[in-house]
Amino acid sequence: MTTPNDPTVSDLVCARCDVPLEMGKVNASYLGQVFPVDLPRCPSCGFVYVSEELAYGRMLNVEQALEDK
Amino acid sequence: MDSKKVKQWEALCIEEQPPACTAACPLHVDARAMVEKIAAGDFSAAFAIYARIVPFPAIIGHICDHPCEGVCRREEAGGAVRIGLIERALVEASYPTLKRTAQQARRAKRVAIVGAGLSGLTAAYDLLMKGHQVTVFEADAHPLERLHHDYADDLPPSAIAADLGMLQRLGVDIRCRSRVVAGAGPLGLDTLIGDHDAVLLALGPGPALAFSPTVRLTDNGRIDIDPFSRATSHPKVFGGGFHSEQGERYSPIGSVHDGRRAAASIDRFLQGASLTAQRQDDGAGGTCLFVNTAAHPPVPPVEPLDRRAGYSEAEAVEEARRCFPCHCLECVKACPFLAHYKTYPRRAVREIYNNDSIVMGNRKSNRMIDSCALCGLCDAVCPTDLAMGDVCLEARRSMVERGHMPISHHEFALNDMAHARSARFALARHQPGFAASSVLFFPGCQLPASSPDQVVRLYRHLCASIEGGVGLMLDCCGAPAHWAGRQQFHEEIAAELRSTWKAMGQPTIVTACSSCLKTLGQSLPDIPVHSVWPLLSELGWQIEASPAASLPLAIHDPCSGRHAKGVQRAVRELAAAVGAEVRELSGAELTTCCGYGGLAQFANPVVADKIVDQRIGESEDDYLTYCAMCRDNFARRGKRAVHLLDLLLPPIDGSDPAARPDPGFSRRRENRTRLKMALLKDLWDEDMTDPLPQSNVVIPDEVRAQMERKLILAEDVIAVITNAESSGQKLKDRASDHFIATGRAGNVTTWVEYELADGVPIVRRAYCHRMEVEAKP
Numbered sequence: 001m002t003t004p005n006d007p008t009v010s011d012l013v014c015a016r017c018d019v020p021l022e023m024g025k026v027n028a029s030y031l032g033q034v035f036p037v038d039l040p041r042c043p044s045c046g047f048v049y050v051s052e053e054l055a056y057g058r059m060l061n062v063e064q065a066l067e068d069k
Numbered sequence: 070m071d072s073k074k075v076k077q078w079e080a081l082c083i084e085e086q087p088p089a090c091t092a093a094c095p096l097h098v099d100a101r102a103m104v105e106k107i108a109a110g111d112f113s114a115a116f117a118i119y120a121r122i123v124p125f126p127a128i129i130g131h132i133c134d135h136p137c138e139g140v141c142r143r144e145e146a147g148g149a150v151r152i153g154l155i156e157r158a159l160v161e162a163s164y165p166t167l168k169r170t171a172q173q174a175r176r177a178k179r180v181a182i183v184g185a186g187l188s189g190l191t192a193a194y195d196l197l198m199k200g201h202q203v204t205v206f207e208a209d210a211h212p213l214e215r216l217h218h219d220y221a222d223d224l225p226p227s228a229i230a231a232d233l234g235m236l237q238r239l240g241v242d243i244r245c246r247s248r249v250v251a252g253a254g255p256l257g258l259d260t261l262i263g264d265h266d267a268v269l270l271a272l273g274p275g276p277a278l279a280f281s282p283t284v285r286l287t288d289n290g291r292i293d294i295d296p297f298s299r300a301t302s303h304p305k306v307f308g309g310g311f312h313s314e315q316g317e318r319y320s321p322i323g324s325v326h327d328g329r330r331a332a333a334s335i336d337r338f339l340q341g342a343s344l345t346a347q348r349q350d351d352g353a354g355g356t357c358l359f360v361n362t363a364a365h366p367p368v369p370p371v372e373p374l375d376r377r378a379g380y381s382e383a384e385a386v387e388e389a390r391r392c393f394p395c396h397c398l399e400c401v402k403a404c405p406f407l408a409h410y411k412t413y414p415r416r417a418v419r420e421i422y423n424n425d426s427i428v429m430g431n432r433k434s435n436r437m438i439d440s441c442a443l444c445g446l447c448d449a450v451c452p453t454d455l456a457m458g459d460v461c462l463e464a465r466r467s468m469v470e471r472g473h474m475p476i477s478h479h480e481f482a483l484n485d486m487a488h489a490r491s492a493r494f495a496l497a498r499h500q501p502g503f504a505a506s507s508v509l510f511f512p513g514c515q516l517p518a519s520s521p522d523q524v525v526r527l528y529r530h531l532c533a534s535i536e537g538g539v540g541l542m543l544d545c546c547g548a549p550a551h552w553a554g555r556q557q558f559h560e561e562i563a564a565e566l567r568s569t570w571k572a573m574g575q576p577t578i579v580t581a582c583s584s585c586l587k588t589l590g591q592s593l594p595d596i597p598v599h600s601v602w603p604l605l606s607e608l609g610w611q612i613e614a615s616p617a618a619s620l621p622l623a624i625h626d627p628c629s630g631r632h633a634k635g636v637q638r639a640v641r642e643l644a645a646a647v648g649a650e651v652r653e654l655s656g657a658e659l660t661t662c663c664g665y666g667g668l669a670q671f672a673n674p675v676v677a678d679k680i681v682d683q684r685i686g687e688s689e690d691d692y693l694t695y696c697a698m699c700r701d702n703f704a705r706r707g708k709r710a711v712h713l714l715d716l717l718l719p720p721i722d723g724s725d726p727a728a729r730p731d732p733g734f735s736r737r738r739e740n741r742t743r744l745k746m747a748l749l750k751d752l753w754d755e756d757m758t759d760p761l762p763q764s765n766v767v768i769p770d771e772v773r774a775q776m777e778r779k780l781i782l783a784e785d786v787i788a789v790i791t792n793a794e795s796s797g798q799k800l801k802d803r804a805s806d807h808f809i810a811t812g813r814a815g816n817v818t819t820w821v822e823y824e825l826a827d828g829v830p831i832v833r834r835a836y837c838h839r840m841e842v843e844a845k846p
């Protein structure tokens with residue numbers, strides 16, 4: 001894959017709520033498994049942000065490990 | 070998977086058979102591994118391989134009659150590798166590194182050996198190494214007396230002394246000038262039998278009348294020895310030595326093997342084990358290892374500068390480099406998938422079967438199983454016709470059936486198939502003005518997705534040339550479901566296709582896709598399905614010289630058409646008819662996949678690219694093919710390539726068809742729908758009820774290419790932006806003023822980064838994942 005060109009998280013604001021993202025508790029789930037993780041999210045509406053680096057890095061690894069279980 | 074079938078597949082692959090040299094060596098020295106080490110300059114590793122098997126390296130290294138050379142396959146390409154001379158140089162260089170320590174036997178036994186020739190001393194050596202006490206009785210004044218005389222020219226006395234010294238250090242007791250006689254008395258055979266746990270008569274040639282009746286003799290007065298176990302009529306007495314190999318020329322390595330076999334029997338006897346059960350020391354033999362010697366240019370053997378001294382180390386290395394080394398691996402050489410996984414079928418079949426059998430735990434080979442292109446090249450090159458594609462497909466089916474194969478490998482392709490089978494593309498109609506069809510044109514789903522207007526032109530041509538009405542059926546043959554191992558799904562699709570065909574009045578189906586031809590032929594064997602190319606060739610083609618045929622074209626047959634001889638011929642005829650100079654690549658029989666086959670490019674893009682890149686590298690010429698996916702994959706990897714239709718129906722705008730880029734999966738979908746819309750309008754004067762969504766989203770080419778690699782569709786990206794713009798739910802990057810939005814379609818979450826230029830969204834990036842994330846309340 002290409003090297004992700006993710007923005008700096010502190011530059012991201014929720015456009016609807018007009019507030020910067022903050023780290024918060026998030027449930028990540030795949031194939032019936034649920035993991036609590038900390039990810040940037042809108043403190044007001046709960047919109048969760050996943051960066052490209054995360055999507056094709058750690059997240060993909062976990063997806064594939066679960067798929068092969 | 071059926072374990073019996075798996076065993077049969079495994080047995081077909083002969084790659085693990087020994088090379089001819091090893092098979093011909095009575096001791097089975099792994100000459101191939103040894104010579105490979107020498108070729109790499111690693112003498113000590115080579116010597117370790119040699120000395121692990123050969124009891125007297127110094128002696129045998131000088132006088133071995135090397136039956137290995139007689140069967141060396143290099144003989145067919147310049148001359149047999151001089152293994153004997155290499156071994157001699159090896160021993161001379163590395164003998165000082167010889168280290169030997171005997172095992173500690175739990176209960177050491179006493180063994181008497183009569184005769185200190187090569188056979189007797191080999192038995193002595195083997196039994197000493199097992200920890201037994203060995204006494205050797207020799208009538209002559211010296212052990213190995215015969216070697217001193219018979220090999221005076223080749224065998225320096227120092228070599229004999231070195232090996233005997235080694236034997237002494239292991240604790241042998243050799244008593245010379247001790248002729249064993251019959252009966253009792255200090256050197257009587259009966260006394261030896263009484264004083265020892267076993268006795269080996271390793272005698273020279275000639276009758277042994279004196280030892281009767283303690284042991285039974287044969288009619289010509291020799292000791293009667295079982296050739297396999299070396300047992301005599303007396304349970305404690307075994308026979309070895311040259312006298313058991315009547316009429317044969319004396320062979321030093323044969324003598325060594327003879328002693329080794331007797332020692333193995335004695336050791337079994339001393340342990341109370343069966344002399345025959347599970348014995349594999351069966352001596353020299355042949356092998357069924359296949360070696361493609363024709364692939365190696367001839368190279369003559371290295372001549373030693375000093376004949377008497379033999380090879381120098383450098384000469385030995387040079388000669389060792391002439392060893393191929395012998396392997397089959399015909400399929401691995403041909404198939405980038407097998408090469409990528411650094412495996413060969415015998416091993417891969419086992420690995421695949423194990424992966425299939427896992428109940429709990431990691432199935433590490435899932436992706437490997439889904440990376441095979443099911444192209445059939447391996448069975449075409451395999452001397453025993455082992456089809457890895459069958460193995461992988463069977464494994465996919467078995468794992469899909471039990472819910473063990475991740476859908477993520479194939480979901481994108483199955484969705485593409487669903488698109489081709491939906492109202493956005495699928496259609497079945499009689500030719501306008503006809504209430505029935507004499508033939509039903511089935512262009513497939515990828516040709517219309519790649520070249521929609523050529524499909525329209527071809528359809529019009531067929532309508533104009535064939536009487537009785539040419540029906541049109543736009544659909545997918547179900548190959549993706551078949552390749553994904555989704556058997557039941559594939560059967561459902563086949564049933565649907567059958568009912569459409571019935572509703573059309575059961576006409577003969579004519580397809581423009583090799584995969585459709587093969588897949589429909591397999592799943593609907595009773596329905597007449599033909600390729601369009603022989604039909605076109607029969608009808609004749611009007612245009613004289615096609616502009617795309619101005620350069621020579623190297624022809625690539627699609628892998629699904631590997632055995633479709635009639636189609637291959639017709640395609641070549643058609644190309645010639647429009648003036649193309651067609652050059653063969655590998656020939657149709659040995660054609661390769663383009664990466665799309667078996668859905669390899671979805672499960673493993675790296676492997677699929679290796680497959681297509683290897684093919685591209687075969688010729689500088691533009692390629693000619695008659696499969697849309699082959700053409701587009703060549704184009705995607707930068708190879709100029711034309712489809713046969715580009716020759717028959719050159720682009721109306723005069724553009725260079727070989728330079729046409731790969732449309733990619735997003736445009737393929739658009740093309741299918743545009744084709745259907747155009748046909749409905751032009752031929753049946755109907756408007757499509759579900760036209761393409763209008764959108765002002767701009768996707769620059771390089772972003773589109775990245776999206777293709779990530780298997781992200783333009784329509785999904787557009788949906789994400791449309792939704793974000795109407796709901797306002799998006800992130801804003803204050804540094805770039807870009808927006809980031811997301812949406813989930815099916816099992817995939819897509820993220821899009823875009824900017825708004827005067828209200829027009831321009832996509833900058835897209836990515837996706839399958840995991841779902843949700844803020845905790």
Ligand code: SF4
Nearest residue numbers: 082083397398400451
């Ligand atoms: S071609 Fe491949 S499968 Fe066939 S015997 Fe050789 S290594 Fe085995």
Ligand code: SF4
Nearest residue numbers: 404442444445447458
């Ligand atoms: S990709 Fe083709 S040649 Fe390679 S193992 Fe699969 S079917 Fe055989």
Ligand SMILES: [Zn+2]
Nearest residue numbers: 014017042045
């Ligand atoms: Zn918000």
